Amino acid sequence: MRLSRYFLPVLKEDPKEAQIVSHRLMLRAGMIKQQTAGIYSWLPLGFKVLRRIEQIVHEEQARAGHIPMLMPTLQPADLWRESGRYDDYGEEMLRIKDRNKRDLLYGPTNEEMITDIFRSHVGSYKDLPLTLYHIQWKFRDEIRPRFGVMRGREFLMKDGYNFDLTKEDALHAYNRHLVSYLRSYERMGLQAIPMRADGGPIGGDYTHEFLVLAETGESEVFYDSQITDLTFGDRDIDYDSVEECQAVLEEFTSRYARTDETHDEAVYAQVPEERRRTARGIEVGQIFYFGTKYSEPMGAMVRNSDGAQVPVHMGSHGIGVSRLLGAIIEANHDDKGIIWPEGVTPFHVGIVNLKQGDNSTDAACDAIYAELQARGLDPLYDDRDERAGAKFASMDLIGLPWRITVGPRGLTSNKVELTSRRTGQTEEVSPQEAIARIAQIYQPVLGVTVADK
Amino acid sequence: MRLSRYFLPVLKEDPKEAQIVSHRLMLRAGMIKQQTAGIYSWLPLGFKVLRRIEQIVHEEQARAGHIPMLMPTLQPADLWRESGRYDDYGEEMLRIKDRNKRDLLYGPTNEEMITDIFRSHVGSYKDLPLTLYHIQWKFRDEIRPRFGVMRGREFLMKDGYNFDLTKEDALHAYNRHLVSYLRSYERMGLQAIPMRADGGPIGGDYTHEFLVLAETGESEVFYDSQITDLTFGDRDIDYDSVEECQAVLEEFTSRYARTDETHDEAVYAQVPEERRRTARGIEVGQIFYFGTKYSEPMGAMVRNSDGAQVPVHMGSHGIGVSRLLGAIIEANHDDKGIIWPEGVTPFHVGIVNLKQGDNSTDAACDAIYAELQARGLDPLYDDRDERAGAKFASMDLIGLPWRITVGPRGLTSNKVELTSRRTGQTEEVSPQEAIARIAQIYQPVLGVTVADK
Structure with missing residues (x-):
């Protein structure tokens, strides 16, 4: 692109509204423009990076054998009434009435809708395993949107959902996601550390968050310094192999690494003192196994090989695509501006x-x-x-x-x-x-x- | 892709709710699933075609020198109050209140927002010409959503906006869009005929709609049969050349071709009788020149070479991306199913x-x-x-x-x-x-x- 033909409105002055460096640099570099609290336009330079990140996510999901699709931004409220989350979700859910007074909402996540799609079309264990994902705009009506795209209200997320016959199969899907995420973040020039996390409103017994270490991170994290020596590199993993994926999980999660939500001083004390570290981290992804939490109430059943109807085991797995731009900049900048890793540079x-x-x-x-x-x-x-x-x-x-x-x-x-x-x-x-x-x-x-x- | 690993839920029976062939075939081929009236999930096969169409649009806009970016789906109502369209737009606009009782809306189009971006960042004629576009989900709260993705409520549209110093420059931008659209549709295997159209709520003196002839089209069209002999083919057009773009416009719009909205019996009567045709058409795009209709009320001004502040001349140009899937199927199918053109096949x-x-x-x-x-x-x-x-x-x-x-x-x-x-x-x-x-x-x-x- 010739700059004389491009639209790159860089700012000379530091914008007053920006409290953190990534927000300031994204505004100054002409990447985004705020349209109203927590809602941004992606100017051409910002859009290019967003597309590069999307492309990496698509490629790594394809490598893992996961299937892309696209669910709409708006959802009927009835689906959320079935799961019981319509009332639970609180004010962060943006609720809408259409001209016919029907209740819609701007999807903050898609467990209900994907479960509805699954139950409408899949009836047999022979159609499993299946992992579907999409990259779509979501909305969470944050009480205090801030930090630019790091805590916006309208944000782009990759969310994927696995459907498996057994818990064992679903945990293999969990591990596949862990592997594919490690590879994705590294291609973006990031070290994102999987840390044991809390289930939160999605629920789930098994869950890891991926955190990028950065001074401006929203979470305090505690870890064994050995974990930052690990790199995924250019390994050739067979995503169908239970053993290979399990080995990666063990390698990357056997050392202590937790956020303040799950931090346990007693366990941490067992890490040799010279390897104990505390820092701040930015969450850029999370994986969950939650079993039959949605499939049971919503009737997402398959026939097993004995002909019996059983609820499928599910998990959901997310990457914060728009938030990643902020995280990458937080981890890659100096006094003069941004320093893009080659994998995502516009x-x-x-x-x-x-x-x-x-x-x-x-x-x-x-x-x-x-x-x-x-x-x-x-x-x-x-x-x-x-x-x-x-x-x-x-x-x-x-x-x-x-x-x-x-x-x-x-x-x-x-x-x-x-x-x-x-x-x-x-x-x-x-x-x-x-x-x-x-x-x-x-x-x-x-x-x-x-x-x- | 191995079908055993894919998610392709084809239906054996014709779905009752589908009134037209493209809707029926998209449901039967497992391309879409309705989530509520006029809101669809794009199942993997449908999503693949959507991506192919998006890719063609991006490539042809790049060839024309137009710059991609991305505006959000939700917009603050205040922008639309400035242009005066907030009250005019009626019930098709989906109006939303957030948790702080601020008025938002789900964007049906983006003239206001792009004008706001322009006025915030551009001040000189030296930064012109400029054409920005995005491909983003829109919402129109249709009273009777039907025909599947042909008349959905949440739909994907490419909309582009040109900013020029003079009317003459803006008409060159108009012509560039016409050329790039002709090329885009042909790559999708479609003949889309530019027809003189009515400005409608966007307003505009110069406007053409692009129509695909199909029995199920919503518009009655009248044309000189010579127009269907025209093909754009593999021409090497210099998009910077006013003469070359103007010549394409003249070639493709000098023969009679109008929808019922602008049909003029007296002019039509001058077409030799054996060349007069009436048919049905599906609208798949529209281009507009509307001058200073938005730049004046919203203060989108630039300094000209004399140092005077003048409002920019604008136009907007849209391609109905999700609707195109329906149009392509309407024009390419037989009793057994869909027949994809090579350019867009999943x-x-x-x-x-x-x-x-x-x-x-x-x-x-x-x-x-x-x-x-x-x-x-x-x-x-x-x-x-x-x-x-x-x-x-x-x-x-x-x-x-x-x-x-x-x-x-x-x-x-x-x-x-x-x-x-x-x-x-x-x-x-x-x-x-x-x-x-x-x-x-x-x-x-x-x-x-x-x-x-």
Whole structure:
């Protein structure tokens, strides 16, 4: 994209309403605009990151064998009356009356609706296992929406639901989700630690929250420092293998790691003192097994192999997609602005033309831009007639991980500058080498292809 | 995708509630489920088609230089009070009170909000031209929701908005949209005819609707038969060229084509009698130029080159994304089911195993499945233990354009059957040839890459 044709309304001043760094930087980088309390427009730069995150989630759910679909944002209240949650949910549920005075609500989650879909169409154990998920806008009428997209009212969430014949099968689905989430977060450049959590209003005996460590996190967390040494990496896990998924669960959850809600001083005291850590964490996902909590009252039954009707075992599993942008920025920024991990950056590389209007500099920039595009990369070319300092400040603020700086002086010896946003390190290389380096850096990001099983 | 792992709840019986063929077929093919009047879940097969259509829209908007973003589903009522439409809009607007008794609404369209975004961030003619769009769920509280996704209440729409300094520039934006829409619809396998339309509640002097001819269309249309001979084809249009875009507009709108709302018998009578046609049409899009209708009351001004503050010239341009699924099916089906155009089909090809459990037949199917995936194709492999007749009926119903049928008898001479859903024609070819043929057929569909300008 040429910046002269783009819509990137960066702000020079810090917006007063922003209390935390991610909110401030998202406003300053022209990523979001608040439309009313807790409801945001995603300006082009913010939307691009949202799409990258969505894409990673879709790919990793496909790899796990989970099936995408889409439920509507509005739901009939009657479904929630069946489960008993319509009255329980309280003021966070946005209740609506349509023109015919029928009760609707803006879905805060989808256990009831997915259970309704399941019971309408599935009748036999032969159709199991089944995991359906969607990525859809939700609404929770927070009393104090704040921190930008971290605690918005209208928010984008991935929520998935597994249906299994037995508790054992459902726990395998739980483990599959844990594995797929670890892989998803790592692709986004995040370390998200699974911590034992509390069931809350969804209910559930088995549940883990995924937390990203950050000073501005809403939860206090307690953990064994060994846990931050774990990485999922590029393992080839067979998601159908009960043993392989179980081994990942054990590896990532056997050490102490809990939020303040489930923290237990007595158990924590057994961690060697030099490995005990407390910090703040941002919740970016949660997985639940809740058995027949919804299938029994709502009649989601299947025939087992003996012909008997049994309620299915279910779980639900969520990733806070819009919230992740905030979490990624909280964990990846400096005084100058955002530092995007390569996996989610809105543009792969910035091109800064130091002398817009100079024929040979323009031509060199155009050639680099075209060649990067030809290699499947997505560059942002700052072709505005602006001072170099202003161009650098914008690039640093919006946080593209790599920058190619092109000026007439360097070009006389066929050199451009290749700069890492994270380290600030600059190298002088030929334009061709800069392009080749960028292509190599992004090869793992662009090279992801996931086919169905 | 292996059907044994998928969620494809096809219905054997015709659902009673469906009055038109697309609604009936979408229910029978397990594409949608109604959750309450006019509100649908998109089951996996329906969701796949929705995503294909979205992708085409995104690619063609990128080609035209239009910038994607995303506005929220809920909007503050105050914005609509500014434009004066809050009271005008009537009962089709879904009005909501949040827990703090503030007035929200579920957006039926976004002129107000995009104008608010523009005025907050853009101040100079140098930032023009600018066209922003999004694809987002909308709500219109129809008094009689019906015809499935054709007239739902919660529906997915692409709406784009251009901002220009002059009327002349804004009409070029109008023409760009016309060109990009013609190309989008053709990629979806549709002929959508631009017809002179009525401004309606959005207002506007210049407006065209795009109509797909189909017996079940809601509008009566009148046209010169020459118009159905026009195709956009694979033209390389420079969207920045005023002349090239204007020429397309003239080519596609100079012949008589109007809906009953704007039909003029006197003008129609000038069409040679043998070329006069009346038919029914389904509206799948509309483009508007409305000048300063929103920018003046809402204060969306820019400095022009003389330093004077002038209101921007705007237009809005919509494609009914979810409705398109219905329109495509209305125009592409037979007694057995849907016939997807290659550009939007949920899976590219079906593989039918005639003897599941037979080692060599299973192995041949697995090899074909893997090889199609390796070529970037998306096959659906019916690996269920079902009769051949039931497998054929499902494939015909869900309408994949191509089918490869694999059985033990054919394999003895290294043959499989390659069948076209549209013509019913079957050829006996080797598995390798079937794969090569499918890859060749989809080359234009898979080969689309659109880089930013």
